[in-house]
Amino acid sequence: MVAIVGEGRITKQEFEAKLAEQPSFVRSRYSSQEKKKEFLDNLVRFELLVQEARRRGLDSDPEVRAMLEKVMVQQLVKTHTESAGGAAVGDEEARAYFDANVSEFVKPPRVRVNQLLLKAPRGSPERAKALAQAARLSAEIQRSENVKQAFDTAVRTHSQDTMTQSQGGDLGFLTRDEMVAAGGESLAESAFALKAIGQLSAPIETDTGVHLLLLQARQVGLNQTFDQVKSRIVQRMESERRAKALDELVQSLKDKTQVEVKEDVLAQVNPETLTTTPPPQKEPGARTP
Structure with missing residues (x-):
């Protein structure tokens, strides 16, 4: 532990991870013990505010929960597509894509x-x-x-x-x-x-x-060579692979999860009468789409 904040703890690993998020020229400012204490003080302040937010019940606030769910979904998508996307696109695959779509890159x-x-x-x-x-x-x-x-x-x-x-x-x-x-x-x-x-x-x-x-x-006209567009092709192919991996995950979840749409309730929604309001209090177990 580098600091104990009430019931919370800040570990050396957490401190190093937060410091590593900073650009190299910023990290160099925190070489001395005094400067490291300054950086740690920011983490302490954040931990104090987190604990106070919990005491006030904000971790159960519908808006906070909705934001947390969005972050969780973003992280799920990121980790799944990165792991399921397969190996990086190689030169042979990129060349095959170029040859199959040459009219996109070479145009009179x-x-x-x-x-x-x-x-x-x-x-x-x-x-x-x-x-x-x-x-x-x-x-x-x-x-x-x-x-x-x-x-x-x-x-x-x-x-x-x-x-x-x-x-x-x-x-x-x-x-x-x-x-x-x-x-x-x-x-x-x-x-x-x-x-x-x-x-x-x-x-x-x-x-x-x-x-x-x-x-x-x-x-x-366009007369782009393979070398000129290779990085763009690789980026596109990897993006397509990630999108396919996500589609497959969603489909697999649909296949094993019962989804029921209440058509009568959906029909009652009139977009033209809606105004921007805070999200309503959710019932226990309810999920935000």
Whole structure:
């Protein structure tokens, strides 16, 4: 014992444990006997207050008991998930996770464009007419005070792409390869050449017809290596293991514990009429969720 406080005792181990909780630069201040007494005095004060709280019956106070139960549950979750989580995630496991989810860490750049399409197959008599109409519409749109709004109006009025016309020609986010598959190399090249949000392209010829594109957004690509994301993967996998261990514990407790829900009582609860009040006095044996 390093101190006797009424009926309480402060052991050397308890004193050392409390001192060890302090940062190293703080612990160094308590090298002398005088300073150690100062630190011990704080523990004595705390013990005196604990004993007084018990004398006043605060250890049976509903709010105190509810707080204690929360701390106990937190400690249970911590100890169970740490012990049941298994061995630390190794390099091979982390690498396998990376390979299975590589699309999360390696992503090509994408653009989101709206298009106005005037259908005129390459070599058809309609091609020259479509080009002239696209040039005229482009000039009208760029003269407008609100290019985006003017483009949207033009799409809904003139575009012949029935799949996107009602959405203002929105093609969604597409990679270069997806854009090539959707409309050809020239369409993809023009789309990715747009730099400023709201920028309008010149008329673009494809096998299908003549297009005008308006840039809505850009997404920068990702090319993260395994070494760059390894620590994040390990942290995620260990977190998933702890969550799984907790779910399994809760399920096992449900399996062996009778749980009955009083639907009629639950139906009487009206959240809108509730106000913040101290927790009610619990009946013996009652538990706080």
